[in-house]
Amino acid sequence: xxRFLMKGMLRDRHRSLLPSIVVAMGVMLTVFMFTYMKGxxxxxxxxxxxxxxxxxxxxxxxxxxxxxxxxxxLALEDGPGMMAMLRSEYPQLNWSERVKFxxxxxAFDENRETRAQVGAGGIGIDFFGADTAERNRWNLGAGxxxxxxxxxxxDIIMGKTLASQMDLKAGDDVTLISSTVNGSxxxxxxxxxxxxxxxxxxxxxxxxxxxxxxxxxxxxxGDWSSEILGYFNTSNYKDLVAIALATEFNAVRSxxxxxxxxxxxxxxxxxxxxxxxxxxxxAGSIMxxxxxxxxxxxxxxxxxxxxxxxYGEMGLRLAVGESKxxxxxxxxxxxxxxxxxxxxxxxxxxxGFSYWxxxxxxxxxxxxxxxQMLIPTIxxxxxxxTAFYIGFFPGVFATLLGAALSGLRIFKRDTAxxxxxxxx
Amino acid sequence: MDKSTLIKTQxxxxxxPVGGGHFTALKGIDLNVNSGEFVGLVGPSGSGKTxxxxxxxxxxxxxxxxxxxxxxxxxxxxGAQAAKHRSAFMGFIFQTYNLLxxxxxxxxxxxxxxLLGKSAEERKQLVMQxxxxxGIADKADSRPKMLSxxxxxxxxIARAMVKQxxxxxxxxxxxxxxxxxxxxxxxxxxxLNKELGTTFVFATHDxxxxxxxxxxxxxxxxxxxxxxxx
Numbered sequence: 001x002x003r004f005l006m007k008g009m010l011r012d013r014h015r016s017l018l019p020s021i022v023v024a025m026g027v028m029l030t031v032f033m034f035t036y037m038k039g040x041x042x043x044x045x046x047x048x049x050x051x052x053x054x055x056x057x058x059x060x061x062x063x064x065x066x067x068x069x070x071x072x073x074l075a076l077e078d079g080p081g082m083m084a085m086l087r088s089e090y091p092q093l094n095w096s097e098r099v100k101f102x103x104x105x106x107a108f109d110e111n112r113e114t115r116a117q118v119g120a121g122g123i124g125i126d127f128f129g130a131d132t133a134e135r136n137r138w139n140l141g142a143g144x145x146x147x148x149x150x151x152x153x154x155d156i157i158m159g160k161t162l163a164s165q166m167d168l169k170a171g172d173d174v175t176l177i178s179s180t181v182n183g184s185x186x187x188x189x190x191x192x193x194x195x196x197x198x199x200x201x202x203x204x205x206x207x208x209x210x211x212x213x214x215x216x217x218x219x220x221x222g223d224w225s226s227e228i229l230g231y232f233n234t235s236n237y238k239d240l241v242a243i244a245l246a247t248e249f250n251a252v253r254s255x256x257x258x259x260x261x262x263x264x265x266x267x268x269x270x271x272x273x274x275x276x277x278x279x280x281x282x283a284g285s286i287m288x289x290x291x292x293x294x295x296x297x298x299x300x301x302x303x304x305x306x307x308x309x310x311y312g313e314m315g316l317r318l319a320v321g322e323s324k325x326x327x328x329x330x331x332x333x334x335x336x337x338x339x340x341x342x343x344x345x346x347x348x349x350x351x352g353f354s355y356w357x358x359x360x361x362x363x364x365x366x367x368x369x370x371x372q373m374l375i376p377t378i379x380x381x382x383x384x385x386t387a388f389y390i391g392f393f394p395g396v397f398a399t400l401l402g403a404a405l406s407g408l409r410i411f412k413r414d415t416a417x418x419x420x421x422x423x424x
Numbered sequence: 425m426d427k428s429t430l431i432k433t434q435x436x437x438x439x440x441p442v443g444g445g446h447f448t449a450l451k452g453i454d455l456n457v458n459s460g461e462f463v464g465l466v467g468p469s470g471s472g473k474t475x476x477x478x479x480x481x482x483x484x485x486x487x488x489x490x491x492x493x494x495x496x497x498x499x500x501x502x503g504a505q506a507a508k509h510r511s512a513f514m515g516f517i518f519q520t521y522n523l524l525x526x527x528x529x530x531x532x533x534x535x536x537x538x539l540l541g542k543s544a545e546e547r548k549q550l551v552m553q554x555x556x557x558x559g560i561a562d563k564a565d566s567r568p569k570m571l572s573x574x575x576x577x578x579x580x581i582a583r584a585m586v587k588q589x590x591x592x593x594x595x596x597x598x599x600x601x602x603x604x605x606x607x608x609x610x611x612x613x614x615x616l617n618k619e620l621g622t623t624f625v626f627a628t629h630d631x632x633x634x635x636x637x638x639x640x641x642x643x644x645x646x647x648x649x650x651x652x653x654x
Binding site for chain 2: 007008312317320325
């Protein structure tokens with residue numbers, strides 16, 4: 001009997017091929033949209049963590065209060081001591097020092113006359129430390145447009161748009177006009193070793209990276225540390241763990257009455273990201289739900305139509321002597337087969353397109369204009385374990401539900417009207 | 425019930441709810457059909473002949489009265505038991521053939537045997553025998569869309585006859601056929617009735633069918649008006 005029904009299913013494209021294609025398309029879209037949204041949200045948070053907040057950030061309480069104006073004069077004292085303690089007591093995180101600063105960048109000609117001046121921001125990172133993870137974290141090699149990464153003290157790399165705006169290229173020198181932590185004016189020459197494409201509009205338009213020791217020296221910071229960022233070694237942010245770490249750290253080492261005592265801040269509490277994260281999570285969940293629900297309706301309808309169009313066949317089978325239960329079960333099994341086939345194919349194709357978008361990406365840089373958000377110009381999908389099974393919700397459950405509900409009419413059917421129905 | 429009595433109805437009443445009241449389709453039918461009869465329920469549309477056929481076929485239940493088919497009181501059967509009863513002892517022939525379009529003639533005829541759990545070898549032998557009875561063994565591999573109306577109805581008859589049921593219920597079996605095909609079909613059924621002893625009960629108002637009946641039970645407004653044996 002099973003072979004007989006399978007034979008009918010395979011021969012009838014309206015029962016097998018077409019519903020499978022509809023299910024596969026729906027599942028493919030579901031998987032692709034899920035990974036697309038996941039990629040956008042993850043990229044935003046990864047960028048925020050990489051450029052600005054880390055997974056946790058340690059500053060002085062005073063620095064944190066006034067962080068918007070980059071108050072390096074309120075930095076933590078004994079940065080090396082703090083780094084040594086963190087590496088020893090919190091080995092589950094990778095620790096990096098950062099100094100953010102600003103100033104006026106001056107580009108000069110062969111007579112050392114100013115030819116361009118632009119207000120710019122700089123970040124001091126550890127380029128040359130023996131165990132530095134910053135080069136890999138920033139993935140600088142991939143974005144290098146010309147020249148090299150900093151090879152020696154005094155080298156910097158500059159955002160592509162900023163360099164273009166000032167007509168600078170690798171090999172040129174620039175002067176930064178800024179002020180030390182003591183309030184004195186400082187002029188410091190840097191050598192541009194390379195031009196880099198960060199892939200994030202605000203970074204490309206106004207930022208350069210210098211070695212942290214050069215920056216500290218220029219700003220007269222001595223062994224002070226403005227910001228110490230911690231990154232989980234597994235690379236993913238874990239909010240509950242970060243909160244627990246910060247709570248423990250602050251309880252032991254932070255003194256509310258001492259403005260210069262250290263304070264650990266979890267990523268989401270830095271710069272109001274928690275609100276944004278909450279909003280993004282809810283928006284993502286709602287969008288996923290709507291997408292799965294909409295696909296569910298489509299695929300439920302596929303199951304429904306598949307059963308309704310075979311109403312005559314079922315009537316005949318009942319009249320010939322097949323029990324209602326047997327007809328119903330065969331309908332469900334058939335629907336399950338179609339749903340599984342369509343879902344597996346749809347998931348494979350959805351993951352394929354997602355993989356392409358994850359690896360190649362889609363450049364929307366030209367559409368971003370003067371955006372100041374730390375979001376990448378290349379949209380990428382992100383394949384997570386959930387992407388492997390999320391399509392099964394609309395693909396299998398909705399299709400089965402449609403078949404099951406329409407099939408229920410078999411039981412409610414007035415058997416006596418079979419002759420009339422079959423003859424209509 | 426007498427051994428030769430296949431169908432016995434007593435005081436059969438069937439009411440259908442209509443609006444606030446009800447419509448009485450059958451008004452106290454008493455009918456006996458013996459094994460091997462070739463009998464027709466004859467009457468105009470709305471006379472109750474299809475309703476009576478449905479009740480005999482365990483597809484519907486009467487509002488009052490009893491019906492016994494092959495010694496079974498149909499009122500005592502559950503839905504599954506009624507389906508089993510139909511599968512084991514009854515064949516159905518419809519006005520519109522109702523062949524399954526994705527299956528060949530062979531497979532359409534084979535279907536009732538699958539429900540009975542017959543072996544593949546037995547099925548093959550019985551199906552070819554049934555197709556041979558109705559004269560279309562050469563069309564065994566044809567799909568319904570490749571068959572004419574007459575050929576399709578012959579496949580439907582083969583499907584009803586393949587399990588050699590004791591009773592075949594046919595509802596207007598010639599309504600969609602021309603005169604030549606109608607006669608061919610009816611002659612086939614007469615032959616099967618004679619050779620296999622199968623009881624045929626028709627619901628019809630087609631004069632061509634009526635001319636072949638051995639017994640004509642005329643229904644008018646849900647009551648038996650006459651019962652004539654030729």
